[in-house]
Amino acid sequence: MDQAKKTITYFFLVLWALIVLFPFYWMVLTSVKSYGAYNSEYIPKFFTLSPTMQNYVDAFTSVPLGRYFLNTIVFTALTTAIMIVVITLAAFAFARLDFRGRNGAFVLFLSLMMIPNELVIITNFVTITNLDMRNTFQGLILPSVTSVFYIYLLKENFEQVPDSLYKAAKVDGTSDMKYLLKVLVPMSKPTLITVTILKIIECWNSYVWPRLITDDEAYYLVSNGIQEIRENGFGRENIPAMMAAVVAISLPLIVLFLLFHKKIMAGVSRGGTKG
Amino acid sequence: MKVVLRNLTKKFPSRDKKNKKDVVAVDNFDFEIPDGKLIGLLGPSGCGKSTTLNLISGLEKPTDGQIFFGEDDVTRLAPEHRGIGLVFQNYALYPHLTVKQNILFPLENLKGKEKLSKGEMLEKAMEAAKLVQIDELMERKPGELSGGQQQRVAIARALVKRPRVLLLDEPLSNLDARLRLQTREEIKRIQKETGITTIFVTHDQEEAMSISDIIVVMKDGAVQQIGRPQEVYDNPANLFVAKFLGTPPINVFEGQVRDGRLYLGPDAVLPVRGAVQGAVYAGIRPEGFLLRKDGAFCCNLNGVEVMGRDISVVFAHKASLSPTIRAIVGAENLAEISADAGQVRFDLKPDKVILFDKKTGERIRVDMKA
Amino acid sequence: MSNEKMKESRPDDAAKARKVPGDNGRGALHGRKALHGRRAFQGVSWKSGFGSLKGWLYLLPAILFLGVFMVYPLIDVFVYSFEEGYNSASQTYLGTGTYNYSYVLHDPYFLQALKNTFLLVIITVPLSTGIALLISVGLNSIGPLRNLLQTIYFLPYVTNTLAVGLVFMILFKKTPYSDGLVNLLIQWFGGESVDFIDGPYWAKMFVLCFYTIWVVMPFKILILTSALSSVNQDYYRAARVDGTSKFRIFRRITLPMISPMIFYLVITGFIGAFKAYSDAVALFGTDLNGAGMNTIVGYVYDMLYGDSGGYPSYASAAAIILFAIVLTITCINLLISKKNVHY
Numbered sequence: 001m002d003q004a005k006k007t008i009t010y011f012f013l014v015l016w017a018l019i020v021l022f023p024f025y026w027m028v029l030t031s032v033k034s035y036g037a038y039n040s041e042y043i044p045k046f047f048t049l050s051p052t053m054q055n056y057v058d059a060f061t062s063v064p065l066g067r068y069f070l071n072t073i074v075f076t077a078l079t080t081a082i083m084i085v086v087i088t089l090a091a092f093a094f095a096r097l098d099f100r101g102r103n104g105a106f107v108l109f110l111s112l113m114m115i116p117n118e119l120v121i122i123t124n125f126v127t128i129t130n131l132d133m134r135n136t137f138q139g140l141i142l143p144s145v146t147s148v149f150y151i152y153l154l155k156e157n158f159e160q161v162p163d164s165l166y167k168a169a170k171v172d173g174t175s176d177m178k179y180l181l182k183v184l185v186p187m188s189k190p191t192l193i194t195v196t197i198l199k200i201i202e203c204w205n206s207y208v209w210p211r212l213i214t215d216d217e218a219y220y221l222v223s224n225g226i227q228e229i230r231e232n233g234f235g236r237e238n239i240p241a242m243m244a245a246v247v248a249i250s251l252p253l254i255v256l257f258l259l260f261h262k263k264i265m266a267g268v269s270r271g272g273t274k275g
Numbered sequence: 276m277k278v279v280l281r282n283l284t285k286k287f288p289s290r291d292k293k294n295k296k297d298v299v300a301v302d303n304f305d306f307e308i309p310d311g312k313l314i315g316l317l318g319p320s321g322c323g324k325s326t327t328l329n330l331i332s333g334l335e336k337p338t339d340g341q342i343f344f345g346e347d348d349v350t351r352l353a354p355e356h357r358g359i360g361l362v363f364q365n366y367a368l369y370p371h372l373t374v375k376q377n378i379l380f381p382l383e384n385l386k387g388k389e390k391l392s393k394g395e396m397l398e399k400a401m402e403a404a405k406l407v408q409i410d411e412l413m414e415r416k417p418g419e420l421s422g423g424q425q426q427r428v429a430i431a432r433a434l435v436k437r438p439r440v441l442l443l444d445e446p447l448s449n450l451d452a453r454l455r456l457q458t459r460e461e462i463k464r465i466q467k468e469t470g471i472t473t474i475f476v477t478h479d480q481e482e483a484m485s486i487s488d489i490i491v492v493m494k495d496g497a498v499q500q501i502g503r504p505q506e507v508y509d510n511p512a513n514l515f516v517a518k519f520l521g522t523p524p525i526n527v528f529e530g531q532v533r534d535g536r537l538y539l540g541p542d543a544v545l546p547v548r549g550a551v552q553g554a555v556y557a558g559i560r561p562e563g564f565l566l567r568k569d570g571a572f573c574c575n576l577n578g579v580e581v582m583g584r585d586i587s588v589v590f591a592h593k594a595s596l597s598p599t600i601r602a603i604v605g606a607e608n609l610a611e612i613s614a615d616a617g618q619v620r621f622d623l624k625p626d627k628v629i630l631f632d633k634k635t636g637e638r639i640r641v642d643m644k645a
Numbered sequence: 646m647s648n649e650k651m652k653e654s655r656p657d658d659a660a661k662a663r664k665v666p667g668d669n670g671r672g673a674l675h676g677r678k679a680l681h682g683r684r685a686f687q688g689v690s691w692k693s694g695f696g697s698l699k700g701w702l703y704l705l706p707a708i709l710f711l712g713v714f715m716v717y718p719l720i721d722v723f724v725y726s727f728e729e730g731y732n733s734a735s736q737t738y739l740g741t742g743t744y745n746y747s748y749v750l751h752d753p754y755f756l757q758a759l760k761n762t763f764l765l766v767i768i769t770v771p772l773s774t775g776i777a778l779l780i781s782v783g784l785n786s787i788g789p790l791r792n793l794l795q796t797i798y799f800l801p802y803v804t805n806t807l808a809v810g811l812v813f814m815i816l817f818k819k820t821p822y823s824d825g826l827v828n829l830l831i832q833w834f835g836g837e838s839v840d841f842i843d844g845p846y847w848a849k850m851f852v853l854c855f856y857t858i859w860v861v862m863p864f865k866i867l868i869l870t871s872a873l874s875s876v877n878q879d880y881y882r883a884a885r886v887d888g889t890s891k892f893r894i895f896r897r898i899t900l901p902m903i904s905p906m907i908f909y910l911v912i913t914g915f916i917g918a919f920k921a922y923s924d925a926v927a928l929f930g931t932d933l934n935g936a937g938m939n940t941i942v943g944y945v946y947d948m949l950y951g952d953s954g955g956y957p958s959y960a961s962a963a964a965i966i967l968f969a970i971v972l973t974i975t976c977i978n979l980l981i982s983k984k985n986v987h988y
Contacts, residue, residue, distance in 0.1 A: 009783045013790075016780055017797045019859070023812040024800070026826070030815070039822050043829055090707035099700025109707075112715055118920060118942050119968050122725065122949055122960050123718030146710040164367035164444075167334050172381035172436075173355025176699070182380075186371040205805045207923050212950050223807045223923075230811060231930060239815055246808040257803040261796050268802065268864065269871050 027250070031055050031243040038240045055244035064217060065245055068225030075140050075210075075221055076203035080196055082145040087195070090151045092180050095158035096166060113148045117208075125212050135216040143209065150195050153270070157191040158184050194267035197260055204253055222249045276345050276439040276472050278308040278331065283340035285326050285496075300326040302496040304340070308474065308489075313466045315487030315504075316476045319519070323496040324476045325444060331474065332442050333357050344439055355384070357440075360433030360471075364445035366425045368417040368432070375413040378403055378432050385436075403431040406465060423454040430465065441466070443475035447482055459486050480520050484508065492516050509626075514636035517558045517629055523587070523601045528594045530557035530630065537630070537643070540594035544571045544623050547630075549641035556596075556631040563627025564588070564602035566611055570620035574600065579612055588612065590619055725961035738958075745962035754934050755963060758944040761925075764850060765857060765940070766918040773858045774910055777865035782895070784866070785873045795870060802863035810927020813856050817841035817928075842928065849929065849938055857924050861917065865910050872906035873899065908982035912975055919971050922946070941967045 030038065032051035038044075059065050093099070094106050124143050133139030161184060169179045185192065207223035214220055220228060229245055257264060283304035286297040301323045308314050316324040329335040331342060333354035341350045349357045368377050378400040382391055391399070404410040407427040417425055426446060433441060446462065447455045463486045466473045477483050483490050484504040492499040492507065492515075500512040511517035517525050531538040532552055537545045539557060564572075566588075574590040577599060586609055588602040602621065612619060625643040632639055701708075725731065726746070730739035749755050780798070784791060801809070817827050819840035828838035839845065841852040876899060884894045900907075922942040925933055933939035934947060941963065947953050948960035 006787070009786060010790075013780065013783050013787070013794055016776075017794055020797055020800055020862075023809055023816070023859075026816060027809075027812045042823050044823060044826055086706040086710065089703045093700045093703035097700040097703060099697040102700060105704065105708075109711070112711060115715060115719055116916075116920065116968060116971065118945060119722055119964050120715055120718035122945070122957050122964060123721040124714050125949055126721075126957055127713070127718070142710070143714040146707050146714075148711070151707065162365055162367060164363035164365055165369065167332075168361060168363060168367040168432075169380075170334060171332060171354045171359060171361045173353075173384040174380075178384070183369055183371075187369075189371075201803055205807075207807055207926070208946065212946065223805060226805070226808050226811065227926065227931065242811060243815075246811050249808045250804050253803045253805070254800070257800065261799065264803065265795075265799055265867055269867050 024250075027243045027246050030240055031247045033240050035238060035240055055240045056248065058238070058241040059244040059248060062241070063225070063229050063245070064220075065225060065229075065248065067218065068220050068222045069248075071219060072204060072221045074137060076200055078137065079141045079144055079203050080199045082141065083147060083150070083199055084192065084196060086146050087151045087154055088180070088185065088192075090146075091154035091158055092176075092184065094151070094155045096179075096184075097176065109148050109151065113152070121209065121212070124209075128213055133213075135214050135219045137219070139213050140210055140219070140221075144203075144206070147199070150199075153195065154188065154191060157188045161187055190263075193260075194263050194270075197256065197264055198267050200256065201253060201264075225249075277310040278440055278472055278474070279341075279343040280304050280306045280308075280327075280331070281341040281343070283327070283330060283342065284338050285323075285330055285335065286338045299496045301330065301337075304498055306491065306498065306501060308472060311470045311472055312488040313463065313486060314472075314474045315483035315490040316474060316493065317480055317483040317490050317519070318478065318493035318499075320478055321495075322493040324478075324493050326496075327493070328442050328444055328474065328476050331440070332359050332361050358436070358438050360436065360438035360441045362426070362429045362433045362441070362443045362446050364448050366417070366429040366449075368425055368428055370417050373414050373416055374404070374409065374420070374428050375400060377417065377428060378435050381432060381436050399435055400431075403435040406434065406468065407431045407461070421454075422450050423458055426450065426458055427461070430462070434465075434469065434471075438471060441469075441471045441473040443473065445476055445478070447477070447479070455482070462486060481522060484520065492519060494519075510638075511558075511629065512638055514556055514558065514631040514638075517631070517638075521560060523561050523603070525558040525560050525629075526600045526602075527596045528557045528559065528592070529596065530555045530594065532630075537628070539572060540592060542572050545625055545628060545643045547641050547643055549639075551630065551639055551641055554633045555639060556633055556636070558629045558631065559623060560627040560629075561587070561601050561603040563624045564604060564621040565624060566604055566608045567620055567622045568611075570622040572621040572623060574619050574621070576612070576617060576619040579609070581606070581609070588619065722961045722964060725958050726965050728958055731956075731958040745958045746966070749959055749962045749966065752959075754939060754947075755941075755944050757934075757937060758939040758941050761850070761853075761938060762919060762921065762940045765854060765921055766915060768850075768854045769857045769861070769918055770911060770914040772854075773861050773865055774907065774914060776858070777862055777869055777910070778907070780862075780866055781869035781873055782899075784870055795866075798866045799863045801860055802867075806860060806923045807927045810856060810924060813852065813859075814842055814928050817852050819844070843936075846937065849936070852928055853925055853938060856928060857918065857921060860924060861914065865914070868906055868910055869903065872903040876902045904985065905982075908978070908985075912978045912982070915974050915978060916971055919967065919974070941970075 029046070029048065032053070032055065033041075033048050034050070034052045034054065037048065037050070090109075094102065094109075128134060128139045128143070131139070133142075165183060166179060169183060174182070205223060206221065207227075210219075210221045210224050211227070214224065217228065226242075226245060226249055229242055283301055284299070285301040286299050289296055289298055304327060316327060318324045326335065330337050333349070333352060333356075337350065341348055343349065344357065354361075369380065372380065379396055382396045382399060385391060401410060401413075404413060407430050409424060409427045409431060412420060412424060412428075417428065420428065426449075430443075430446075443462070447458055450458055459482060462473075462475070475487075487504055489501065490504050490507055491501045494515050500507050500516045502510075507516065508520050511520065514527070518527065528539045532547050532555055535547055536543045537547050537555075537557060572592075574592045577589040577591060580587040580589060584606060585603050586606050588604060590600050590602070591598060592600055628643060630639040630641055631637065727741045727743065728738040729742050729744045732738070784794060784798075816825060818825050819828055819838065819842070823829075824832070824838045825841075827841065832838050839848050841848045880898050880902070881894060884898055889897070920942050921940045925938050925940055925943060929936040929938045931951070933943045934953070939947070945960045945963045945967070948956045948963060
């Protein structure tokens, strides 16, 4: 009886794993099938004996996929870097500094966590348009360099550091900035790394804002790029080349995930949500 | 460096919304700490001893009063300019830095004229490490050290700048019993060796008495008594001090002084000479009891606890404020107590019996020689 | 929290801190982690005027960005939504009133989007939460492969929704060359093939729901498995000593213990599903109105920008309607959870 139960459990668990993995398998498989072979398979084959890299060459030559990549890397790196600076300073102010209005400011910050992006994106679109920052990196980056949630997360982390360390530093004449950089930041490294990774994932996958703010291909990110490819690139039917692009786009994050899956999962279970 | 506290007062705004009165953490502290002494600030939690330490360190600003180091008025000086070393209960070592980096940290903050070269810094760090005997551990991280070793590192870090005053905040509370004994001797040795005026805060009266040159007993922000440990123990200024010092604690009785005699319940235990009449509190130290078959003080015996060198006699008396009374007598007396008797009689040592005013708790000085 | 109160009342601590109100909000917002309050150190404000300024200086970048891109837009969106006849070229409007709302509420595209979104929410939230719970319980009961499976299950979280959506599209799509893998499976089981991408409404809705569930599962499984594994084993040991059956243990011990997390998932699930958009774009392309598969968020963006765009007022009205719906549903959820979450 117990054995049967176990078998059934494993069966369903493995089934779901297959459902999860199958799209990944299918995109890799399709991406190495030749255009001709793919279109001649009325019944798609589950493997191929003559894998080709031609689709990857096509993906990077007939559409500006490399450009999309570069844009996304620049966008992701800058957004993440600026955000880390902004949230570290803010979290430090909330966690350690004493100033009039701090508590009120913190409550205000927290209440901003409940504001959905959809509500503010309209005005932001108008603002960026009016500032003439459409199709610029500034326009892409600036609205997403603060995260109240990460400020909150980091503030909490900073507060785990005992008061006495701050007092000790003060007695030794350490400035607040030095204390932040030399003591708090190194001690909060795990959290900072987690936040960085989660932000990178978010940036890499962001679609809505870039779509609104860029209509010049030279500023497309990968998400917009793939949508563009789907609607206008390769001709609609070159599925293998499209899948090659999809693989190329997905690969960096999957590598990141394989390297850091423990950190990512721990970070997300502490309060990340998708979207 | 002598440290002078003049009318030092610290008030905090009340956190109680209904009662807006300020909380007085330190009330008019007036004291001159002589140069090169080890001072124990002692009191129950909430008595203001930690606040006093923070005021001396400069981490908090006094509401009123002044602090002098020698002749310098440091009241308005920021902590780093006072020349102090501070050691915390939880050591406050930077966990991501090695022992060496921790000790170097204060030196790296020096600016301008005081700035040291790398070599000088290392030399100073090594010197401090040697003083506390951790020079073997310089490359370790605090997480790899025992509590006692961490405490030594913290002391080395506090000493590396050659402070004028060393402040220790509950330095032994996080150590286990055996290490505590060892570390407190260590602190005493380091203090003697460096001659730095040292102030340390503790709630453990045994700890304070054992290593301090002078102890300061505090309660509710107010200084109760200042003096050499033995002096304070023998001549407490009030009932609070008497109760706070000594293990086992002093036994307190409702007493009556009539016709030149001190009565505890029906028993007239000691003659009293002095202008005192009526109800008093009588405190009797555990070592103040003498077992006598015909003693004046008759009690109900509860039991005897053997402690080796001494025995502790546990008994009850209806004049006592607590249900059990403890007396410490030499182990040779064990044979004299028959457990079935149910009763035990004592005579009292006059210098171990202390009278207090029933209303104010203040000491009543009387002569009780038999 | 009671622990905290106890500490607060120790007068010794008066020296160290005044109360930080954030402490309370923190517990309420993220009850998942036991927090022991550490208060900010308050002593070193010698030059209190300057000290005050310094704090704000550290906050300045965050306040600037949040002010410009969050607080101002929040007010502005309400203003927009009541400005009638707004012209984005000249930035003028004719008057104020509720016309934008009435326009949006009578727009067939919006009604279609509303219907799509509600269907999506009603189908995917219970289904994904239920399946995630089953999977998590299963995962929790096995030894070998557990970590591997857990990692695999999380994979969709880090993938680009748009990119993987394309894979789903080709799996479900019917083309002249091939019926697509899913249709072949259906035929193999003796069913009738159907175009899930350009075909009948129910088929398109099915793919959308399927993909949405695929996308949201990782988060739910992760949260539930960690909730399950944090239930103290002693409860199970005690129950087993009492001879409680496994099902009863699950019903009476496990479920109540993880009920706060389940409700957390339901609430965030509702909010997330109401904001669905990119999954639909991935499957059906950017012309969602044309495909009849638009969502409320999609409607907002379409009103703002694109071929049918240029109407920020309508977009604002639609966004506020969406926000009102989400707020209402969340409040209802919270009320229900208050009654049903057992601790």
